[in-house]
Amino acid sequence: MGLKIGIVTEYYYPLLGGISEHVHNTALQLRDKGHTVKIITSHVNGGQNGSKPPVEIIRIGRSTSIYSNGSLARVTLGKHLISELKATFEREKFDLLHLHSPLVPTLPMFAQFAAAKTPTVGTFHTYFDRSMWYSLLKGSVQKKLVNRLSGQIAVSRSCIDALARYLEVRARIIPNGVNTSEFSPDAPKFPQFEDGKLNLLFLGRLDPRNGLSLMIQAFTLIKSKFPDVRLIIVGDGPLREHYKRLVPDEIERDIFLAGPVLHERNRYYSSADIFCSPVEKASFGITLLEAMASGKPIVATDNCGYRELLGPEEGFLIPPRDPRAFADTILRLLEDPGLRKQKGGNGRQKALEFSWDKVSDKIAGFYEEVLNGR
Numbered sequence: 054m055g056l057k058i059g060i061v062t063e064y065y066y067p068l069l070g071g072i073s074e075h076v077h078n079t080a081l082q083l084r085d086k087g088h089t090v091k092i093i094t095s096h097v098n099g100g101q102n103g104s105k106p107p108v109e110i111i112r113i114g115r116s117t118s119i120y121s122n123g124s125l126a127r128v129t130l131g132k133h134l135i136s137e138l139k140a141t142f143e144r145e146k147f148d149l150l151h152l153h154s155p156l157v158p159t160l161p162m163f164a165q166f167a168a169a170k171t172p173t174v175g176t177f178h179t180y181f182d183r184s185m186w187y188s189l190l191k192g193s194v195q196k197k198l199v200n201r202l203s204g205q206i207a208v209s210r211s212c213i214d215a216l217a218r219y220l221e222v223r224a225r226i227i228p229n230g231v232n233t234s235e236f237s238p239d240a241p242k243f244p245q246f247e248d249g250k251l252n253l254l255f256l257g258r259l260d261p262r263n264g265l266s267l268m269i270q271a272f273t274l275i276k277s278k279f280p281d282v283r284l285i286i287v288g289d290g291p292l293r294e295h296y297k298r299l300v301p302d303e304i305e306r307d308i309f310l311a312g313p314v315l316h317e318r319n320r321y322y323s324s325a326d327i328f329c330s331p332v333e334k335a336s337f338g339i340t341l342l343e344a345m346a347s348g349k350p351i352v353a354t355d356n357c358g359y360r361e362l363l364g365p366e367e368g369f370l371i372p373p374r375d376p377r378a379f380a381d382t383i384l385r386l387l388e389d390p391g392l393r394k395q396k397g398g399n400g401r402q403k404a405l406e407f408s409w410d411k412v413s414d415k416i417a418g419f420y421e422e423v424l425n426g427r
Contacts, residue, residue: 055087056420059147059171061138063116063127063159065094066106069313070258071339072153072178075208075229079151081107082413093141095129095160113137114160129160138167147171149203149420154178156198156216158186165201172203172423177212177224180336180358187219195220204423206416209337211357225419228362230412231342231404238348238401240323247324250281250307251387254325254349256318256340257332259290264331264354269299269308270376271331271383276304279387287321289313322347326393327386333373335359342407345400350393352382367400 060080064072080090090108095116114131131137138160142150150168152161155175165173187194199205205224207213216222246252253272257263265286272284289312300308314321322328328344328351335358342362344351351368353359363370369382386393 055089056148056424057089057091057146058083058420059091059093059142059145059150060153061093061150061161061164062153063095063129063157063161064153065092065110066315067097068116068127069315071229071337074339075176075178076153077107078230078232078409079413079416082409083417084108086413086417088417091145091147093138093160093164095127095131111141113141126157127159129163134160134163135167138164139169142167142169142171149174149424151176151416151420152202155202156187156194156220162198165198173201174204174206174420174423175202176206176208176227177216177222178208178336180209180211180215180334180356182215182334184219187216191219204419206419209358209361211361212336214357215336227412227415227419228407229337229339229342230407230409231339231346233346233405233408236319236322236343236346236404238323238397240319240347242324243320246283246285246309250283251279251326252324253282253284253383254287254321254328254344255284255330256287256321256328256343257330259286259288259292259296261292262332262334263288264333265296266299267331267354267374267376267379268329269296271329271380272308273301273304274377274380275383275387276307279384282387283307283309285309285311285321285325287311287314287318318343319347322349325349327352327383328368329379329383330354330359331371331373331379332356332359338362342404346404346407348397348401350386350396351400352379352386354379364403367396367403 062076083090093111095114096112097116114129114134116127150173152175155161206227207224208229255268328349330353335356337358354373355370371379
């Protein structure tokens with residue numbers, strides 16, 4: 054018999070990012086496994102993402118952006134958030150609530166106070182170095198938030214390690230997943246990028262943590278030694294104009310700014326020859342999985358989240374803040390098509406173990422354990 058599940062998240066389409074992808078694909082898979090799923094999130098300026106959602110969306114409050122942890126984060130504002138959440142939960146009578154990032158003062162945290170006796174599962178998504186919030190309030194956070202959860206999930210060991218500096222967490226590691234049919238070496242390419250030049254792909258929000266400034270520095274070095282190469286940048290953010298100003302005039306014609314992309318991300322991966330991710334902080338890296346599933350070799354910054362996923366068989370991890378080392382490694386791959394093919398093929402095989410079908414089975418199994426008191 055299927056469950057009725059409420060997924061509470063600060064991040065959902067039209068907001069792009071790892072949590073939105075996780076929520077969307079989990080909801081889709083759980084629905085296909087016979088469960089009833091509804092997503093509870095906030096209103097976002099800019100409307101919907103232009104496609105019919107897989108499940109019913111309930112929007113409460115309004116999301117606004119703030120700067121946090123080296124990136125742009127979101128918080129939901131509203132006069133009656135907890136009472137609206139309470140009314141929603143009383144009306145819907147969910148068997149279980151799944152809260153994404155339940156310890157951060159956003160909509161999922163408020164849902165804990167409104168959940169009454171409904172079992173709650175929280176998924177931790179974020180790696181951070183230090184936290185004033187947890188340092189000052191760790192006793193209250195432990196008692197009023199962590200201990201109230203019926204079950205805990207973390208997408209990686211790095212998420213647990215970050216929280217364990219302040220809190221006692223007993224989270225099951227269930228990683229992010231990837232749609233291995235959508236993200237595939239067989240996905241159609243964009244014709245405009247098939248002109249004989251090799252293509253580098255950067256995909257992510259345009260904020261300091263994701264390292265676009267380093268990517269531009271590295272690309273400038275690469276162009277001086279390997280002229281027939283292009284950099285494709287997929288993503289957007291308020292710093293877009295700042296990053297455009299960092300591009301030297303002599304290489305501007307070989308940088309393509311695609312802007313924010315949802316439905317055709319797979320085509321950008323397919324059109325690329327190498328995926329580049331100079332991210333300084335990451336808890337996991339869904340974009341790495343998407344690149345692997347697409348059969349692409351990867352050059353990325355060495356951080357604790359990426360280290361758990363990307364091995365030497367699939368790509369290279371480069372010390373942070375070293376554009377020359379980043380450029381030299383990309384040049385090695387540009388000059389060796391056999392190496393690109395080998396690492397891309399290995400990545401595809403590894404990504405198959407992270408299909409959303411397999412990951413959602415683990416999540417659904419965890420729900421059953423929680424509901425059965427285990």
